[in-house]
Amino acid sequence: MKFFIDTANLKEIQEAQDLGVLDGVTTNPSLMAKEGISGKNNVLKHYKAICDIVEGDVSAEVIATDFEGMIREGEELAELDEKIVVKIPMIKDGVKALKYFSEKGIKTNCTLIFSAGQALLAAKAGASYVSPFIGRLDDISFDGIQLIEQIRTIYDNYGFDTEILAASVRNPIHIIRCAEVGSDVMTGPLSAMLALLNHPLTDSGLAKFLADHAKTNA
């Protein structure tokens, strides 16, 4: 399973990259706003800075909600760097934009996926990735992981190439469950990735190894 980091924070992206397990980055307008990035030129510059840190795909979201606007913004984003994946919302004009970009060989990530039907539509339109928001489904007492399983079954039934990118991942259990049910990618915060490191028996085991070594090497 590929690990993407879901942030626009350059320091965190660099830290995940340095860990050696990072496969890409996802952003969205809320994450850009959180970093105080505003104005078209600054936004484009920031995406370029992210592309310069990572080796894999970098999802950059369009703001327009009409077909022409999405195409205009998406083409401008795609020109920035070959790592850019144009992120398109799951709306009617978004489906048309997915088809357009897929025919032009530009990678897309269809965002705000909350149902298997939406994921099926995005795959049929040629999306490179679909982003089901599992944390936000869990928040309203729907099972986010069950949705990933459902999409996995549908995509496998018909051999769709679209990759399932589990988004709105909040914690290490989300990551493990995504891997169990065969998500292609998960995107989450650095804290969830680093939490995978932790086990009390690892800590106590290491402390004992070091103490025993110190005793005989004093």
Ligand code: G3P
């Ligand atoms: O990738 C989508 C993600 O940024 C949404 O996460 O935690 O705001 O639901 P969250």
